[in-house]
Every structure is written in structure tokens, then in C-alpha cells.
Amino acid sequence: MTHHAHQHHHGSGDAHHDETGLADLLDLDAEVLTSYLDEVTEWVSLHTAVAPRTIVDVGAGTGTGSLALARRFKTAEVVAIDQSALMLARLRAAAREQQLTDRLRVVQADLDSAWPGIGAVDLAWAASSLHHVSDPDRVLGDMYGALNPGGLLVVTEMDGLARFLPDDIGLGRPGLESRCHEAAAQAHWNAHPNWRSHLEQAGFAVAEERTFTIEASPAPPSAGRYAHTYLSRVRSAVGDQLAADDLATLDHLLASDHPDALVRRRDLAIRGSRTAWAARRP
Secondary structure: OOOOOOOOOOOOOOOHHHHHHHHHHHHHHHHHOHHHHHHHHHHHHOOOOOOOOEEEEEOOOOOOOHHHHHHHHOOOEEEEEOHHHHHHHHHHHEEEEEEOOOEEEEEEEEOOOOOOOOOOOOEEEEOOOOHHOOHHHHHHHHHHHEEEEEEEEEEEEEEOOOOOOOOOOOOOOOOOOHHHHHHHEEEEEEEOOOOHHHHHHHHOOOEEEEEEEEOOOOOOHHHHHHHHHHHHHHHHHHHHHHHHHHHHHHHHHOOOOOOHHHHHOOOOEEEEEEEEEEEEEE
């Protein structure tokens, strides 16, 4: 999985719908955040003295990170791990489109159960996935064990939810998006620690902690779909925590036939930041 306003759900029906919506969001991530992916994978390359032969993407989702790393490190095999068959099917399809299937190995596994037997790796990548496992410290130990000596682990997390709208959208009370974010924070969306002490406890030497700023203004053509998918998930998860007038405004934004709908707006931007930790196995 890549970053996001997302949570794990189990079961069928609504859970499958939620998983499909998350997969759509992750696919849009890959489309909208190309410049960020280029920047962060270039930064990763600066911390790799020797080109990695094998890379593992821990919680790969639909492959945003897996394929960005495959493009950056053109001779590496990428092992993509995720528990979702739907996500991995999307990843395989994207890899075919980008002609990267010959360097991609897909492994379906639940990291809460056990680390899969994938062999030794030179680079491990965990983008907004580590805070979702039930025992992150155990998984960090598993990744330490999987890395070759001198190998690199990169963990990334969102610093907060993405922002798309100006404070005053000409509809309802100003500050709607901020209040949506407050409700999401109260529901512990995207809650994660600073991973430095956890990395050091697992035996890693932290080489660098860096924040990447994301800003796309004017927004790319797909920003309306991206914002709609993103805020639909917010509406589904924390809509009952919003005031009635805010909920009505949000529903207007999400209604495709409303004149102020997200997919019609021309004042969207994409703003956010992510923190990354690069840590080496001695």
C-alpha cells in the first residue's frame, strides 16, 4: 500500500468496495504524484553506494512505489508484497503497461502473520505501510534480517492528509477541508510515530530523515478525480463527525452534477508533505 487516508478492513461487501476505492486512489497517486516519486527515488539512489540487485516493497498496494523503484534502478528485481489480491492484480497490470513484468516478483502475504520467504534483499521500501501492521517493531526486525549487510531501508509517511481546496470555496463556511482533517485526526487516520527510535532499536543506523514538500498548483488534469476519490473516503469514514452544514457542502462537492463539484472546479491544488527515513543495516 502506498500512502493514505486508508485503514485496513476485513470481511466482504463493504470491505471489498472500500478496497476497490483505495486501489483507485493509489492508482491516481501514481498518476498525479510523479514528480514526488522522481524526487524521493533520486534521494534513495543517493543513499545506495552500489545499485541494488533486489528491492522489496513492503505493502506495495497497486505498485506506485514498486514501479517507481523499478524505473529508477533499471537492473534490479523488485519484490512486491501485499496481502490484497486485488491490489496485486492492479500492480501486475500496471507493470505490463510499463513493460516491467520481467523484473517484478509479486508475493501475496499477510505481514501480521509472518515474513514471507523472499530471500536476501539490498533495498527495502515501506511507504505508509509500517503503521498498518499490528507489530511494526517485529516487521522492522524481519526487514533487518532480510537485508544484506550494508543494505538500506527507506520508510515514508504522510505528515498529514493532502489538501486540495482553498480555504473559502464559495460554498458553505470557509475552512471545510481543515475541519475534515480535524475529524480524520480524531479518528486516528494516518497516525504514526517518528520511526527513528524504532529503527535504531531494530539495529539500523539512521542515515537521514528528510521531509519532502508536495505542491502542484495549478493542479494536473486528473486532480479533480483525485480529490473526489480522496474526499469520498473522508466522507465515508468520518462524515458522521461533521456538522450538518459541512456535510451538505461536502456532498455538493462530491455530486458530479453540482456546479461546484470537485470534478468541475478550476481552483484545485495538491499540497502536502511526507517524511522519509533512510536507515542502513550495518
